[in-house]
Every structure is written in structure tokens, then in C-alpha cells.
Amino acid sequence: MVAAARELNPSEKLDWLRLIRSENVGPVTFYELLARFGSAAAALEALPELARNAGRRRPLALSTRAAAERELAAVERAGARLVAWGEPDYPGLLAAVEDAPPLLSLRGNAALLRRPAVTVVGARNASANGRRFARDMALQLGGRGLVVVSGLARGIDAAAHQGALPTGTVAVLAGGIDIVYPEENRELYELIAEQGVLLAEMPVGTEPQARHFPRRNRIISGAVLGVLVVEAALRSGSLITARFALEQGREVFAVPGSPLDPRCRGTNDLIRRGATLTETADDVLAEIEAHLTPREAVRPAPRAEAMPPAGPAELALAMARVLEHLSPSPVAVDELIRQCRLPPAMVTAVLLDLELAGRLERQAGQQVALVG
Amino acid sequence: MVAAARELNPSEKLDWLRLIRSENVGPVTFYELLARFGSAAAALEALPELARNAGRRRPLALSTRAAAERELAAVERAGARLVAWGEPDYPGLLAAVEDAPPLLSLRGNAALLRRPAVTVVGARNASANGRRFARDMALQLGGRGLVVVSGLARGIDAAAHQGALPTGTVAVLAGGIDIVYPEENRELYELIAEQGVLLAEMPVGTEPQARHFPRRNRIISGAVLGVLVVEAALRSGSLITARFALEQGREVFAVPGSPLDPRCRGTNDLIRRGATLTETADDVLAEIEAHLTPREAVRPAPRAEAMPPAGPAELALAMARVLEHLSPSPVAVDELIRQCRLPPAMVTAVLLDLELAGRLERQAGQQVALVG
Numbered sequence: 001m002v003a004a005a006r007e008l009n010p011s012e013k014l015d016w017l018r019l020i021r022s023e024n025v026g027p028v029t030f031y032e033l034l035a036r037f038g039s040a041a042a043a044l045e046a047l048p049e050l051a052r053n054a055g056r057r058r059p060l061a062l063s064t065r066a067a068a069e070r071e072l073a074a075v076e077r078a079g080a081r082l083v084a085w086g087e088p089d090y091p092g093l094l095a096a097v098e099d100a101p102p103l104l105s106l107r108g109n110a111a112l113l114r115r116p117a118v119t120v121v122g123a124r125n126a127s128a129n130g131r132r133f134a135r136d137m138a139l140q141l142g143g144r145g146l147v148v149v150s151g152l153a154r155g156i157d158a159a160a161h162q163g164a165l166p167t168g169t170v171a172v173l174a175g176g177i178d179i180v181y182p183e184e185n186r187e188l189y190e191l192i193a194e195q196g197v198l199l200a201e202m203p204v205g206t207e208p209q210a211r212h213f214p215r216r217n218r219i220i221s222g223a224v225l226g227v228l229v230v231e232a233a234l235r236s237g238s239l240i241t242a243r244f245a246l247e248q249g250r251e252v253f254a255v256p257g258s259p260l261d262p263r264c265r266g267t268n269d270l271i272r273r274g275a276t277l278t279e280t281a282d283d284v285l286a287e288i289e290a291h292l293t294p295r296e297a298v299r300p301a302p303r304a305e306a307m308p309p310a311g312p313a314e315l316a317l318a319m320a321r322v323l324e325h326l327s328p329s330p331v332a333v334d335e336l337i338r339q340c341r342l343p344p345a346m347v348t349a350v351l352l353d354l355e356l357a358g359r360l361e362r363q364a365g366q367q368v369a370l371v372g
Numbered sequence: 373m374v375a376a377a378r379e380l381n382p383s384e385k386l387d388w389l390r391l392i393r394s395e396n397v398g399p400v401t402f403y404e405l406l407a408r409f410g411s412a413a414a415a416l417e418a419l420p421e422l423a424r425n426a427g428r429r430r431p432l433a434l435s436t437r438a439a440a441e442r443e444l445a446a447v448e449r450a451g452a453r454l455v456a457w458g459e460p461d462y463p464g465l466l467a468a469v470e471d472a473p474p475l476l477s478l479r480g481n482a483a484l485l486r487r488p489a490v491t492v493v494g495a496r497n498a499s500a501n502g503r504r505f506a507r508d509m510a511l512q513l514g515g516r517g518l519v520v521v522s523g524l525a526r527g528i529d530a531a532a533h534q535g536a537l538p539t540g541t542v543a544v545l546a547g548g549i550d551i552v553y554p555e556e557n558r559e560l561y562e563l564i565a566e567q568g569v570l571l572a573e574m575p576v577g578t579e580p581q582a583r584h585f586p587r588r589n590r591i592i593s594g595a596v597l598g599v600l601v602v603e604a605a606l607r608s609g610s611l612i613t614a615r616f617a618l619e620q621g622r623e624v625f626a627v628p629g630s631p632l633d634p635r636c637r638g639t640n641d642l643i644r645r646g647a648t649l650t651e652t653a654d655d656v657l658a659e660i661e662a663h664l665t666p667r668e669a670v671r672p673a674p675r676a677e678a679m680p681p682a683g684p685a686e687l688a689l690a691m692a693r694v695l696e697h698l699s700p701s702p703v704a705v706d707e708l709i710r711q712c713r714l715p716p717a718m719v720t721a722v723l724l725d726l727e728l729a730g731r732l733e734r735q736a737g738q739q740v741a742l743v744g
Contacts (some may be wrong), residue, residue: 129632256628256640259651260501268628268649277644279631 008084013103014068015040016084020102021063021071021203022047024358027099031085032352047356054319054353074204078178079193080107089113091199097222097248098366101201104219105177108197112168116292117147118284119220119245120164121238122156122230123263130156130231130263133255135163137228140281142167149224151216152185152192156230156238161188161196169196170223174216175208176200199223217241218248218364225288226251228278232266239266242275247365251287253278315350318342322350323370326360330367380456385475386440387412388456392474393435393443393575394419396730399471403457404724419728426691426725446576450550451565452479461485463571469594469620470738473573476591477549480569484540488664489519490656491592491617492536493610494528494602495635502528502603502635505627507535509600512653514539521596523588524557524564528602528610533560533568541568542595546588547580548572571595589613590620590736597660598623600650604638611638614647619737623659625650687722690714694722695742698732702739 008016019040020030025047033043044062051060075082083089085102089110094100106113120138122130138148138160148164150157152171161169171192175181177200180189192198201219202212217240221227227245229252232238242252252275257264271277276287318340325331325339337347351368354360361369380388391412392402397419405415416434423432447454455461457474461482466472478485492510494502510520510532520536522529524543533541543564547553549572552561564570573591574584589612593599599617601624604610614624624647629636643649648659690712697703697711709719723740726732733741 129630133630133632255631256636256643256649258501258505258629258636259627260505264628264630265651268651271628271643272649277628277640279637279640 007087012040013082013084014065014072015044016102017068017071017082018063018065019044021068023061024051024356026355026362027101028362029352029355030102032348036352050353051356054357055359056357060356071203075105075177078105078107078176078204080105080177080198080200080204082106083110091117091223093117093225094219094223097218099218099362100222101219103201105200105204106197107177107193109168109195110197112147112170112197113223115145115147115168116288117149117170117224118288119149119224119227119241120156120160120230121150121153121220121227121232121241122160122267123232123236123238124153124155124157125263126155126159126231127261127263130255131159134159134230137230137281137284138163138169139167141284142169144281144285146284149220151220151241152181152189153237154182154184158185158188160230161192165191165195171196171198172216172220172223173198173200173208174202174212176202176204176206178204179207181208213237214240214364218244221245221250222248224250225291226253226284228253228255228284229267229270229275230255231257231263232270233262234265234269236266239270242270244364251276253284253287255279315346318346319350319353322347322354326354326368326370328370328372330363330369333366333368336368379459384412385454385456386437386444387416388474389440389443389454390435390437391415393440395433396423396728398727398734399473400734401724401727402474404720408724422725423728426729427731428729432728443575447477447549450477450479450548450576452477452549452570452572452576454478455482463489463595465489465597466591466595469590471590471734472594473591475573477572477576478569479549479565481540481567482569484519484542484569485595487517487519487540488660489521489542489596490660491521491596491599491613492528492532492602493522493525493592493599493613494532494604494639495608495610496525496527496529497635498527498531498603499633499635502627503531506531506602509602509653509656510535510541511539513656514541516653516657521592523592523613524553524561525609526554526556530557530560532602533564537563537567543568543570544588544592544595545570545572545580546574546584548574548576548578550576551579553580585609586612586736590616593617593622594620596622597663598625598656600625600627600656601639601642601647602627603629603635604642605634606637606641608638611642614642616736623648625656625659627651687718690718691722691725694719694726698726698740698742700742700744702735702741705738705740708740 037043037046047060082103083106091113120134134156141148142164147168148160149170150160180186221241221244227242227250229238229242245252254267254270254275255278321340325336337344340347359371361371409415409418419432454475455478457467463485492506506528513520514536519540520532521542522532552558593613593616599614601610601614617624626639626642626647627650693712697708709716731743733743
């Protein structure tokens with residue numbers, strides 16, 4: 001089983017950091033390795049052989065103890081610290097998300113992370129009305145005891161943080177905890193560091209790149225009871241956050257707008273697909289009130305708790321069968337298990353091997369795809 | 373049974389006109405009298421005694437043949453004519469509505485009434501954007517073969533008529549067929565008379581009063597497959613039209629708007645309650661396409677097709693029981709039947725008697741209330 005809700009000791013935390021920074025180890029693989037080997041240290045020891053067995057020629061690049069120690073020191077220099085999945089300061093709702101980051105950099109008032117939270121996100125090129133609406137809404141939601149989580153982007157995100165500064169706001173960064181992006185929000189970044197919370201999954205010093213934003217958005221939606229989208233064009237990042245929210249079982253709220261304004265197409269579309277039409281804080285409260293009793297964050301039990309009792313020949317056959325059904329188009333793991341007609345634990349083991357060998361990519365919604 | 377779909381002869385039409393213009397005879401009573409007595413002439417003959425039996429002291433004011441002939445002549449002078457329920461020129465969908473007007477004044481191109489139609493209505497104090505949207509939408513819906521019905525009001529209604537003038541538009545008036553209201557829409561009124569259709573339920577020469585507008589709105593929604601509301605405040609007339617539409621089993625469409633604009637509160641609220649969020653003509657078409665094959669207009673069979681086989685004592689007891697359960701607060705007829713534990717036909721007969729005696733008022737949604 002995965003570690004219980006307790007503080008890791010410094011040596012354990014270092015092992016967690018090494019494991020998550022090792023080549024081809026994403027969050028899902030991380031938790032599966034932890035379940036299979038009992039600890040990050042044991043997983044690190046077993047990794048090279050595991051990757052070789054899965055057909056990898058070049059040795060797997062493991063993160064070194066020295067590199068992990070350097071990263072820890074840099075985190076501290078940035079005024080932050082690392083919290084591990086399951087530790088008391090780790091956001092409770094986020095812990096229940098399948099691919100929750102095993103480690104987060106945290107700067108600020110961690111107590112806010114124990115309060116119920118909602119997300120307010122939206123267009124960077126928001127209208128003045130949209131920004132005003134986001135600020136007022138964040139202010140009202142804050143007044144009702146909710147922490148407001150957003151992404152420190154221009155426009156709606158920044159307005160939401162500003163509105164919720166007095167009551168509690170959390171900014172989840174796409175890059176490292178020390179990287180202010182966009183630069184125009186530096187003052188807001190500092191205010192949030194003092195009065196709210198900054199969170200980051202990427203290593204300290206990481207400049208945000210395009211691929212980091214969807215990863216960041218899944219944290220934003222995962223950490224909250226509901227996601228409110230204020231002004232969003234079709235095919236915008238805010239809609240990705242809303243999609244994650246649906247996959248994670250969160251409530252989705254959207255502010256309606258004129259069909260003549262392209263900045264409202266995305267929110268109107270969300271409403272058409274079932275998001276709650278939202279005009280006031282009451283609309284949000286009415287939906288999430290049921291969740292406002294504190295819930296325990298419980299990670300769903302990993303599917304494969306132990307290695308299936310299978311010999312190398314059986315595993316090789318299983319791998320061949322799984323590879324037959326994989327392609328660069330993503331497929332849901334559930335569907336794959338059905339198609340392969342193999343025990344779920346065996347498919348999970350094969351997928352883990354393939355990922356470590358760099359041949360498999362995990363995507364949102366428990367989907368997997370063959371790498372190029 | 374009620375008359376079949378054929379032209380009434382002039383003498384029948386005159387009797388219909390006399391019956392519907394007689395005291396305490398509304399559309400529902402009209403159809404019940406027709407069902408009970410077989411013709412308007414027979415109903416007119418039976419009415420005085422019926423009203424006396426129901427406890428009325430003062431004789432019921434029946435419309436005279438002379439008055440009806442004067443009205444017919446005035447309709448013709450206004451360039452219009454009367455169409456009766458069930459005649460080929462009577463709007464097919466409207467004919468299936470419980471309280472459809474037995475007679476309508478009609479001016480213009482009646483062929484339009486045989487084509488599938490939708491309604492575009494909304495705020496009188498609409499924004500420029502709202503009016504533009506309504507005009508463009510009507511233009512597009514017209515281009516897709518739909519006739520656009522509205523109420524000739526300022527704002528959204530006028531814009532919708534303008535957009536649909538080239539393809540076909542119907543204005544339903546709250547007053548008489550010859551009364552232009554508001555005066556500023558006189559030019560539009562004349563254009564619709566030439567290129568579209570004007571309809572009115574009230575007698576020619578009637579100036580519209582507040583109570584006429586909801587009656588008019590039930591015709592607007594009854595004559596169409598769907599009602600689109602463009603900009604509407606809470607508690608506005610357009611929402612009454614939308615409520616009628618739901619009661620009549622019509623589709624309801626609403627255009628979303630900013631929560632900061634009070635003119636969008638009503639439409640946003642409609643969407644929250646299940647109306648189809650509408651940004652383009654395609655959104656409307658997608659919902660009503662299923663209905664675009666011509667449907668026969670069939671009036672649901674009246675509940676009481678004949679007088680229940682009951683003696684005067686039994687009827688007096690039934691009347692006492694019904695009166696116990698009636699009050700000035702409206703109650704649904706179905707609910708009343710349940711509460712009274714009487715045969716539906718007997719309750720219907722008692723209600724008819726009470727209405728003729730001026731003691732009962734029929735309201736939307738098959739509800740009845742005791743008068744004052």
C-alpha cells in the first residue's frame with residue numbers, strides 16, 4: 001500500500017524526490033512503483049533491472065542523491081519547502097487524484113490548504129467586465145469561507161487572486177516555485193507568497209513551457225471542489241481545466257455571456273454541456289454545499305497491489321498481447337484490459353514496464369498511448 | 373365532438389362569434405359547450421337556462437346576431453377576416469392548445485400559417501446588441517424555412533419581425549386587428565400586413581390593456597414549435613411566453629448574457645431551468661428538426677364529452693363539494709378532481725356551470741379559481 005498520512009523523514013523525502021525526478025517516472029508510475037516495492041528507496045534499487053527487462057538498451061537515468069540534495073537546498077533558498085503526497089500539508093482533495101504530484105513545492109500559509117476551495121479561472125485577454133466579475137466573485141466566495149485557487153495568469157486569474165487575497169488564495173504555478181510568470185504579475189506573486197499560498201510541481205528554477213500548463217491545470221482542478229470558468233474562448237486552457245475537473249469528479253461552473261463575444265463561447269459551451277450556469281456566489285455555494293463537511297482524502301487503492309504470480313514467459317506473452325492493442329492513439333486502461341483479456345494486475349505490470357522503458361505515455365483520464 | 377377541419381358556413385361562423393362574445397364564455401367553455409350541445413346555435417339557445425340553474429340571478433348577456441354582424445363588417449373594413457378553429461387557415465399547432473381562440477382576426481398572407489414557425493421575443497428596452505442579434509437570428513431562421521412569430525413590441529420583437537420580413541413573419545396583436553400598438557411600429561405593422569400576417573384574438577377596435585398581453589402571449593407560443601427569448605429581465609412578459617411554451621409542450625430557447633446585465637437575468641434563468649442555450653440558428657434547428665415533418669393539428673378530446681348521467685340532487689351535491697375545494701387561489705383541474713373524489717366528467721360539468729354563472733375564472737395551465 002501507499003504511505004499513510006504522516007510526515008516523511010528527510011531521508012525518505014530525498015528518496016521520493018530522486019524517484020520522481022528519474023527518467024520515465026511520472027506520478028502514476030511513481031505510485032505503482034511505491035506499491036510494488038514498498039518504498040522509494042527499494043524502487044530506485046530495482047529500477048535499472050526493471051527497465052532492462054522491459055527491453056530498454058540504454059540505462060535508465062536515475063536522479064542522484066547529490067542532485068536531489070541540490071534541489072532541496074534551492075527550494076529552501078526560494079523560501080519554499082517540499083510537501084509529499086499524504087503529508088498533512090498536502091492538499092487533501094488533490095491527494096485523491098490519480099496522477100497527483102508525489103511532491104509539491106509550497107511557499108506561504110499552508111493552513112489555507114486545509115480549507116475547502118474553489119477555482120476561478122478564465123481568459124487572459126478578458127474584458128474589463130469579466131475581470132471585475134472575477135474579482136467580485138472571488139471576494140464573495142472568500143467571504144463564504146472558500147479559498148480561491150487559480151493560475152496567476154493575466155486577466156481572469158489575476159483578478160480572482162486579487163479578490164480573494166484578504167480571505168485566502170492559492171496560486172498554482174506552471175514552472176518552478178521561484179519563477180514568476182507572467183512578469184507583470186510579480187507584485188501579485190509576492191503578495192500571494194505573503195498572504196496566500198504558491199504551489200508548483202516542476203523543479204525549482206524551471207521556466208514554464210507550453211506542455212507544463214495542462215499539467216498545472218490538473219492540479220488546479222484537482223485541489224478544489226469546483227471550477228468556475230469566467231470568460232473563455234473555445235479551445236482555451238480554461239476549458240482544459242474544466243475537462244480535468246469533470247474527469248476528477250469536480251463541479252464545473254461557467255458564467256454565461258453574449259453570443260456576440262468570442263470570449264464567452266467557451267463558457268456558453270460548457271453550460272450547454274451541463275456546467276452550472278453561474279451568476280452569483282450563491283449559484284456556486286448551492287452546488288458544493290453538500291461537500292463542505294471535511295472529507296478524508298483517500299487515494300483509490302492501486303489496481304495492482306503486488307506483482308502477479310507469473311513467470312518470465314507468461315509476462316513476455318502478456319507484453320506482446322498488450323503491445324498488439326496499443327498505438328499512438330490513446331486508449332483507456334480499462335478498455336485495454338478488456339481488449340487484452342488479461343488479468344488487470346498483469347496489464348498494469350506490463351504498462352509500468354513499458355513506461356519505464358520509455359515506450360509508453362500516460363495521458364489524462366487514465367489513458368495510455370505508445371510513444372511515437 | 374368538436375367540429376372537423378372544414379370551413380364554417382357564414383351562418384355557423386356568426387353563431388360561433390355570438391357564442392364567444394357572450395358573457396362568461398371563454399375559449400375552454402366555448403369548446404365544452406360545443407361538445408355538449410353539438411353546435412354554437414344550440415349552445416346559445418341552452419345558455420340562459422344553464423346559467424339560471426347554476427345559481428345566476430341576472431340573465432346572462434348573450435351577444436346578439438346584430439352585434440356579431442356589425443363586428444364581421446368591421447373586420448372586413450379593416451382588411452381582415454375571421455378564421456375559426458379547425459378551418460384550413462387556422463394555425464395548425466395553435467389548434468392543439470387547450471384554450472386556443474375559437475376565432476382569430478387575420479390580415480395578410482394566410483399561406484404563411486401553414487409553414488413551421490418559431491417565435492423570437494424579448495425585452496422592449498433591449499440593447500443595440502440584443503436587437504441586432506434578434507434581427508440576424510430571424511433572418512437566419514427565415515433562411516432555413518421557418519416563419520418567425522412575434523408580438524410587434526418595441527425592441528426585440530420589432531427587430532425579429534424586421535429580420536424575417538423577406539422570408540415570412542407573423543405578428544400577434546394584443547388588441548384588435550386594426551389597432552397599432554405601439555404607435556412607433558406603424559410602418560412595420562403595414563409592412564407585415566402586406567408581406568406577412570397579422571393575427572388578433574380581441575374584437576376589432578379593442579385597445580390593448582394589460583390583461584390582454586398574457587392572453588396574446590399564449591397564442592404566440594401556441595402557434596410555434598419553439599420560443600426563443602433574446603434578452604429578458606426577471607418577471608418580464610417574455611418569460612410568461614416561455615412559461616406558456618413549456619405548458620404547451622413547445623421547445624424553449626434562450627440567449628445567454630452577462631450576469632452584469634439585468635436584461636439577461638431572465639434568459640439566463642431560463643437556461644438554468646432547462647431552456648436550450650442558443651447562440652446560433654443551428655442551436656434552434658437542432659432541437660426542432662424532429663418536428664419539421666408536417667403534423668396534423670389534433671385537439672385533445674374534451675374530458676367531458678357528454679353530460680354525466682346524474683340527477684339534479686346529485687349535481688347539487690357535486691357543486692357543493694367542488695365549491696368546498698375552490699378558492700381565489702388557482703388550483704389545477706386535475707388536482708381538484710382528485711381532491712373532490714368525483715367523476716372527472718361531473719367536475720367538468722360543475723366548472724362549466726360555475727363559469728357561466730360568472731363565479732369561476734380559468735387561468736393558464738388548466739387552473740381554475742373562484743372569482744372574488
